[in-house]
Amino acid sequence: MPEREESLSSADALKQDLYLWLQTMTLALVTLILLFTFVGRVVGVEGSSMEPSLQDGDLLLLQSIAYTPKQGDIVVLTKPFGHVDGAIVKRVIAVGGQHVEIDYEAGTVSVDGVPLDEPYIKEAMAEPPAGTYETITSVTVPEGSVFVMGDNRNNSDDSRDTRLGTVDEQYILGRAVAVLLPLGRFGSLL
16 A cells, blocks of 8 residues: 555656646746737848848847837837838937938938948948939938838838838837847847
């Protein structure tokens, strides 16, 4: 009979271990869900508008909570416009109160009269073909809004297009802080 008590003890120990393992996994899952819902998000890059900084298919980790847009940040927007459906990944060129001037002949973007140093852009910026869309070349960004552009300026639907224009901060999901996948591109964007 003592042998039977030992086997029951082993079965009970196994049940306890499984119960503790299940509790731990449930807590970890709930923590991840809360983190990705309230603190950060994971978003995929679609298209080539942010090359060479980001590639089509990159998976980004976003900082969502307590984020205030700053010039130079890579952000993800949800404002619908034109043929774009879903998340839009762009770089913040200017924030509320700043004045943006785009000079296609010189290939420069200036904020408050100072040309930006943009080593991250893919190639020299060219003027969009006539009739493509109505462009913005000079604007003062309203408070609570941002002016965004893609790093691949010649292949980017961005704030230069009057259909998008300046973007209210309420449409910003967050700032991209890291590339998670593919593993070969894993790293910080800060």
